[in-house]
Every structure is written in C-alpha cells, then in structure tokens.
Amino acid sequence: MIEMFEEWYKSRHEYAKEWKDKTGGKVMGFFCTYVPEEILLAANVLPVRILGSHEPQNVTEPHIFGMYCPFCRDCLAQGLLGRYDYLDGMMIAQSCLHIRQAFTSWKKHMPPEFTYYLPMPHQVQSPRSIPFLRSELETFKTAVEQWVGKEITDADLDRGIELMNASRQAMRDLYDTRKTANPPMTGLEAMYAAVSNQWIDKAEHTAVVRDVIQKELPGRNLGLEGKTRLMILGSEDDDTAFVNMVEGCGSVIVTDDHCTGSRYFWNQVEPEEDRLLAIAKRYITRPACPTKDWPQRTRLDHVRMLAKQWDVAGAIIIQQKFCDPHELDIPEQRKSLDGIGVPTLFLELDVTVPVGQFKIRVEAFLEMLAEDDLF
Amino acid sequence: MAKYPTETLLSWSKAKEIRETYYKNYAAAHDKGGIRWVGGAWTFDAVPAGLGGDVYSLTSEPYGASCAFNKDFSTRAMEAAETAGYARDLCAYMRNYWGSILMNEYAFGGPFPKPDFIWQDHICCSHAKWYQVVSELEGGIPMFCVDVAVGPAEPFGTLTEAKIDYVAGQILDGIEWLEKTTGRTYDDELFIEACWNDFRSTSKWAQVCELNKAVPAPLDEKTMYSLYVLATLQKSWGVVADYYDELYDEVKDRVERGIAAVPNEQARVMSDTQPPWSALKLFRYLEQYGVVSVGSLYTFGLEGMWDFDPASGDLVPRPMPSKKPTTREEAARELVRWHLHKPEYQHFYDCDYKSQMMIAMCKNYGLSGVMLHYNRGCEGLSLGIAENRLAIQETGYPVMTFEGNMGDEREFDLGRTMQRVDAFMETLGVKKVAA
C-alpha cells in the first residue's frame, strides 16, 4: 500500500495521461503551492505540480540565465523536453522570481491552451492582503469558468474545499505518526507520499493515505527507534536520492518544512459563507514561503514548533544553489534552531546531488549529534 | 575633425552638488533634530515627506552603487556580509549595504549613520528581506514595507480598483504607522506636494530621455547615470524636480543645436540592467568606435515614467495627472496608479513585456544593436534577460551579452568584456575612429 506513493512519484506523467483518458478532464500544470487548487478541483481540473527530474540537461541555457536556481531550470527543462505535453493549462501563483522564469519561458515557447499568472500578494502580514487576494481569486475563477466552459457554483467550491481539506488532514495525520519514538515510516516514504500528493487526484491519494494510516502503519516496525531524528527544511526539495542517503547514514527524517512537504498541506480552509474569502484566508495564513515572510519572521517560530513537536535532534538546511529567498532566511533560521539546542547542517543542492561528498558531511554531522547526546 | 560639435553638460555639476547635499543631509539630520529613514530607490518616498521638512532619506541601491565604485571599500563590505553568513550570490547592492553596517563605515566617511525607521516597497524578492536584515543588524529598528507586486499595468494587464486599494491601503496604514513610530503629526499638504514633485521628476526624466531619439544623441548613457540617480535618491524632492526641468531645457537646446555626446557618433546601441559600476570605462571604450549608448530600459524606466503604446510601438513619457490630488486618500491612489506603470516593474511579471519595450526602443532610437549585461548582482533586473536576448535577436537586432556584476567587481572581467565589444563592433561593421 505505502509503495503506491513511490509508484506515483515515478509515474507522474503516465498517471496524468491515464487520468485524462479516463475522465476526459483537463490537466493544469502549476508551479507554486500558493496556487488555489480548490478552484481547480471545483472545475474538475486535475492540478499537477511541475517539478524537475534531477537529470543533467542542456536545454535551458538560452532561456534562463545561469544565476537562477537549478530547480527552476530543471522545471523548464521538463517542458522543453516535452515531458508535460499533456497539459491543457499552466499557471503560477506569484512567489519567487526564479520559478517565475520557468513559467514565462514555458508560456512563451510552448503555450498550452490556458495560462494564468495569479498575483498572490507578498505582504501576507497586512490585513489588506485578504480582500485583495479574494478579488484576484474571483478573477481567476471567472477565467477558469471561461476556459472549461462551465460555471463554478458554490457547491463546486465546497467540493474543492472539502477535497483539499480532507487531503491536508490526512497528510497531517500521516506526519503525526512520525512523532512516535519508533516512526512507522521512513523520511523517504513520507517524501514520496507528500510529493505525489501534488499531482495525484486528491480523493484517490487521500484514500490511500487513510488506508496506510489505518491498516499498514499500526504495529509496523522498521527498527527506526534509536536512530538520530532529523528534520529537513529549506528550498524546494523532492530529492529522494538525497533523503535516501541521509537515512542510510543511520538517521531518520521525521518532519520537514518544505513547499514540497508540510508547508503544502499544513493548514485548512476554514469554511465560511463567502467561499473565496475562506480560500483567500487559508493561503494568506499558511506557513509562509520566505518570499512572503516579512516584516516579521514567522517561519522561525513555525520551524521551532516542528522541531519540538517531532522531537528532532538536528536539522539539515537545504538550499538550492542561488536560491535567494532561502539564502535570505538561512542565517537567522540557523541561529533560531541553535537557540533551542537543535544543531544544523547546511547543504547546497544542485540539479544532481554529489552524494559521496554530502555523505561525508552528513556522517560527520550525525557523529557530532551523537557526541552531544553523550554529554 | 569630429563629425559633430560637443559640449560639456552645464547642469552636470549641479547634479553632483544635489547628490552631495543629499548624502550630507542624511548624515547630519540628527544634528538639527531631524529624522533619518532608509528605503529602496523605488520606495514611495513622497510618503515620509509628510512628516515634516526635516526628514531625510538614504536610498539603498544608489548607496550600494556608490560603495561598488570604491573597490576597496566594497570588497571589505562584501567580505563582512559573507562572514556574517550571507551568500555570495545575493544582490550585490544589498551585500555592500549590509557590509557597511557590519563594518560600521559609511561609504562617504565616518560611521554608518543609523536610521530611525525603514520605509520600503517590495517587488523583487530581495526588497523586503534586505531591510528585514537591516532592521535586525541595527538592533530592531522599525520597518514598514509596501507590497506593490499586483500584476502588470496597462497595456500588459489591468490595474483594477482592487489592486489599487491593496497598495494604496498599505500606504494609508503606513501613514498611521509613521505617526505612531515618530510621534509626529502627519501633514497631508506636504505629502500632496511631495507626490506632485514625484510626478514632475519622473515624468520629466522620461522626457529628457526621449530627447535621445535625436541624431546625434545629446546624452550618452554614462552621463545619464549621473543624472537619473537623483530620482533614485529622492524623486519627491522639489530640488530634484526643479533640476530635471532645467536639465530638460538644456538637453533640448543641445538637440536644437546638434550638440553630440559622442562627437564621432556613427552607431547607436543600448544596454540593459545596471552597469558594472567599477568599470564604467567600458562606455568610454565604445566612444573609440564612435558608438553611443543612448540609454536602456534601465536608465529610462527605472525612475522615468512612460506609457507603452503597442499601436505606435513606442514608449511615450507619461503625461502628468490632470490635477493635483486634494486629499491624503486621493494622493495615495494617484501615487500608486502612477508608479505601477513604471516600465521596470512590468518585466517582473513576464519577460515578454520587457522585450516589447526594448524592441520599441531599438526601433525608435535608431539603434544598431543591443548590449545586454547579464548581471549576477541583480536577480530583479536580470530576470528574463535570456528571453529578451532571443526576442531582440529575432527582430533582427544584433545582441552582445556580457556577464558581470553591478556591485561585486570580483565577478567582472573588463579585459574580456572589451574583447567581446571588439567582436560586436565587427558584427555591427563599425571601425575605430581617429580620436
């Protein structure tokens, strides 16, 4: 059952194509987790997050200057290589500048039938951002209605909200199982579950998550008790080879703060009469991406809370090379975790991970944590 | 003999004086009980003006550029930022600025003058975060930042009332915050006047740039850097607005009399993004070829206010609002409507918008080619630059690219860039002219 997530992770394109054949519905590629999937689900559209493939490539150089993060270039490469040729639509919600270029170049050179740029506000700490986002959601909803040729009713929005909320709750429950002294699943399995959730039909994914929680995890003993408990945080990260290596060194990853992980599903839409307002509030108040975390640094408290509740001994801070948003947070993030006695290891990721080099550093970090434990 | 007559720009030294006064005013503000604030070159500087006539600012990008100009200072500043844990590939202005605080050295001498508050706006990922760190480094000085990233303005998008409400609403909240933070009563008249000065400065600067359509070009880009900078310092300052009026008259007179910036002008190019400030001699090198860089979307549109007209395919200086605002609310909304049309904001949403404006410049300013600075120091303005290159080339204009950094000279190689210029000149069929 739990292997389903890995299968989905590996067969994302086949899955989406089959979904299209089966349902006759439209597929929307999206670039950032601030995209209000509730509205897409309300229109019976399948949202699929566009991610890279972690292979060296030589197709993006004419399109994105090499000073931007490898993740955005890897994403664009997928488009240029035709791997997402089944997309009917493609959109982005405003987040960092880097990933925006993957969207704009893709749109320019391989436009699907529908594209959309949602100006998600950055000043999420201002109460002004909620009515503004609400109005942008209204405009977006109208655009989607025109695209799919069907009105999106309140009942449709309710369905979208319920699907997203159910999925979020299921993922929260799944992550909660990792709080135990002997986690019933590895960090790698959790990554497969969290990342595949960003492109699999929500109802289908939630059903499997629920089944796993109820039927598979109880009593499951992977012998993880006593392993060094770690959290991972930072830039986009769906690098399973990396996670596998870290856990192979005698640790277990028990939680994360990534847009490919817990940030995606952390909070729910609190239903209210004005559905779009309810959705707007959810995206404004979700755990912030660093691009939106100002003037206060709310991420520090959130990450400390995760570290405490999941009882981690150390944290690996991952930064995609050139990722300005995280580079701007990492020094404070490190100080903050240090302040609660959680040492950090900083690693810079590229499209492919120099596993051997990183392994030595991870081992040294784990040794250091083990010594800390002794004294 | 030179092809065209040339003269020094008479008002050049006045620009220099204004700049010096600006920096001195900031450093000395506290001596007379005044207020000092810091923020970016794009910030709505008209807003703090409502706090009184003794309120002085220090804008960060021109400050970072001034640091970069002084190689030794800049290297030490950036090393200080790196030692504090900040990555070497972050915005180079920002690292120069942080380094100044960390070293407690002001690029113009003395210790770094601590601001009373931060008043910033945000469209580049680094804008708000820049000052979040400044606030922390300075021991928690108060900060207010206005998000302006609401999507493109006309003709590329639509500035709906909801978008204006959002930005103007933040400004109005900011005014209350300013009163609370400084304990002063806000003067709407001063604010309205400052907004009007802002419109005057930014509209007039665009008109000055437009005069560069003339052959020979009355201004070259290297000179323009010393002129446009005033708007990056304080566009809402009456002194700056008045200066641009004067400058316009002088440049217009140059056009009428056929006065050239580059006496042997035989080809015209434009650049893009901030130049490597420590190596402006690159522009002097172009002169040896009789090539004038007439500007860039950066020099024209970083502060200049233009409307892009797709029908005529031209950038037109944005006309002044028909009347002066009369209330705080009206002024805030007008200020937002005005600034969100800034050409340099549009490309944040789509590289194609910038390509359209750049191609318009190629056509209307009689350019032979374009020199794009792939600027590792600025993630904001290098955004989409590779697509700009493709689009301009497709239209038939030759493009030269060179990598560098506007504020970190460790990432710029002058010798190699000059070789690229030589090769580019060959492509353009331009030969060196006798001095």
Ligand code: SF4
């Ligand atoms: S947040 Fe970082 S990793 Fe994510 S797209 Fe932006 S620059 Fe890349």
Ligand code: SF4
């Ligand atoms: S990266 Fe560029 S646009 Fe962004 S803050 Fe720095 S100078 Fe400004």
